[in-house]
Amino acid sequence: MKLTKAYSVVIQIVGWLLFFCVPLLAIPNFEISDTQKLRYLMPSFLVNNLFLVFVFYFNFNFLVPKFIFKHRLYAYFFYISLLILFCLLVNHFVKEYFSLEQEIRNAPPRGFDRNLGHPPPPNSFFGKLFGPILSYFLIVLFSSLIALLSEKIKSDEEKKQIQLEKSAAELSALKLQISPHFLFNTLNNIRWLARKKSDATEDAVVKLATLLRYIIYQTNDEKVALSKEIGHLKDFIGLQKMRISENTQVNFEVIGDIANKTIEPLLFIPFVENAFKFGTNETLESQISIRIEIRGNSLSFLTENNVFENNGTKESESSGLGITNVKQRLNLLYPNAHTLTVTETAGIYKTTLNIKLSDG
Structure with a gap:
């Protein structure tokens, strides 16, 4: 049992490291080389990832057992929506704060992109939220599936144990x-x-x-x-x-x-x-x-x-x-x-x- 738990912890650590590192590897080279941009990007990135980890385990250990296992689906969707909305808002304010600080420190001409020579394309509110919402959706889906699978395995093991105990009792009788x-x-x-x-x-x-x-x-x-x-x-x-x-x-x-x-x-x-x-x-x-x-x-x-x-x-x-x-x-x-x-x-x-x- 202890060995199984140790393997589970190792797998979770490796999984989260891969989850965090793969997006960083996808960042264009010019952004990685730009240490100032990376410096202001990292706090928002870390806060978002911490919220993802929190949502994963909170959903796995509390929301799914308390609501889905008890067939309270409406309550589950209500609370998971509130949780994701809270995380998105906090992450948005953190990102805006560090973006504003970056603009103050490196104030370029208003409305002018110093790299391209013309104003940057507008980034819609939906475009800003699409990536984070998709991330939270996948995390919630993944943690819910794991919780349901774990519960099924646990239930099957309990049924087998009950059957074994019943058979042993019958044999003793x-x-x-x-x-x-x-x-x-x-x-x-x-x-x-x-x-x-x-x-x-x-x-x-x-x-x-x-x-x-x-x-x-x-x-x-x-x-x-x-x-x-x-x-x-x-x-x-x-x-x-x-x-x-x-x-x-x-x-x-x-x-x-x-x-x-x-x-x-x-x-x-x-x-x-x-x-x-x-x-x-x-x-x-x-x-x-x-x-x-x-x-x-x-x-x-x-x-x-x-x-x-x-x-x-x-x-x-x-x-x-x-x-x-x-x-x-x-x-x-x-x-x-x-x-x-x-x-x-x-x-x-x-x-x-x-x-x-x-x-x-």
């Missing part, structure tokens, strides 16, 4: 919804193990503590290492396998190089929860397949499981909450970089998620 949902299901699993008086209950509690530690401390960042997310997924699958019967075969594989890859946390858990919820049965054989495949910066996540109707519908409240949330998160986090496909064929439920990853 979705994470808060996912975590209790996951915790509720896991506690149910531990309760089931405890009811069976299983020796695996203590191990399940330790795994749950590990999972909660990950959720609480690791997922505060926008992204986590893909290797950590996969480790978290393995712990979750291990916890789920403690409660299912030997009739269910679980296959989990990771294909490809996961090094230096990052991903938003807790994207896969709802799909895996869904697979275990509806893909297991106490008496019938079933299979759950979970696969993560990385090719370059493309990640493919696949879950495939049997569907048992007595487990409930796949869109029940308990399972649908996590799936709906992760869909919303994907739309926010990967708006143009993901595809999600859900199919059910011959009693096999399959989800496929493809994501474009960034390097960690």
